[in-house]
Amino acid sequence: MTRQEILNELKKVISPYTTNKEMLAQINEDTDLLKDLKINSANLVDIIIDAEAKYDIEIDYDEADKMMNVGSCIDVISEKIGQKQ
C-alpha cells in the first residue's frame, strides 16, 4: 500500500472519533490527532485498536506512543504491513 492509500483508509478509521469533518477532509501527514482533529485522548486507544483490525497488524506500546499525528500513524502502519509480507 502507498502512503496515500494508507492515509485514505486512516481517514475512515479516524472518522467516528472526530466531529471536525471539515478538517478530516483536508488531513495531511502533519495533521495532529488531538490538536487539529480535536479527538479526545480517551479515543486514541480506540483508533489504535481499529487500525490493528483494519490492517491485521499488532501495534505494541512503544509504537503506539508515536501515533500522535497522521504522518507518524502512517509510518507505524506502513512498517507493520511491511513486516507481514
Place this chain on the structure above:
Amino acid sequence: MLSTGNDIVSLNAINVTRTKQPNFYSKILTPTETALHQEPYFATIPFEFFVWLLWSIKESVFKYLQRINPEIIFTPVKFEVTQLQIPASFKIQAFNIKELTGIGFDNIETIKSIIPFGDYVLYSNSLIYNEFISTVVNGAEDFSHTHWGVKQIDSSEVAIQSAEVRAFLIANLKDNSNISIGKNLPGIPIILKDNIRLPIPVSLSHHQEFVAYSFQLPV
C-alpha cells in the same frame, strides 16, 4: 516547579465491551496494574471502571509532567501506578448535583494512588461516580493547596466544552477580575490577569458532558 494535572472520563461515553478486551486494556494497564483489580477491596469497582480510573490517573500524570517537560509523550503503560488505596466503605453513587468543587480532598471519599516516574513521585485523588471518573495529580501527598472542580454541562460540542471549562475555572478563582485563560506554546493552559501570566499552574479537561479543572497554589 509547581504543577498540576487533571483528567475526566465520562462513563456514559466508554465502550464497556471493548474496554474489557485484553487487546484494549493491555494498551493502558501493565500486567502488575491489571493484577491490582483482583485485590478483594476492588470488588466494588467494575473492571471497565478500573481501566478508566487508571487511564484518568495516567493522563493526569502526563499533564502534570508535560508542564515540566513539554517533550514528554503520553504512553499509558509507561506511567505505572504502584499503590492504589480505596476506602473500605467505598460505594459508587450517582452524581445528583450539577457541579462539585473543593480545596484538597479531606472531606470527600476518593481513591488515592502513588505513581513514581523517573525522579518524581506523584500522588493522585480520584472521584468515581456512576457518570464519571475525575482525577487530580499533585507532586506531594498534601493536596491542601489544590483547588479542583467538576461540572456537568448541557453540550458535548468541543467548542462549548472548552468555553464552559474556562468559565467554570474563572468563576472559582478568588480574584477573577480581568482574568482570561490562554495557552502557552506547547498548548498547556495558563491563567492571565490583565494579559499577564499568573504563576498558578492549571489543568483543564472535558469529556462528553463533563468538564473539570485543577489548579495549584503555592504553599
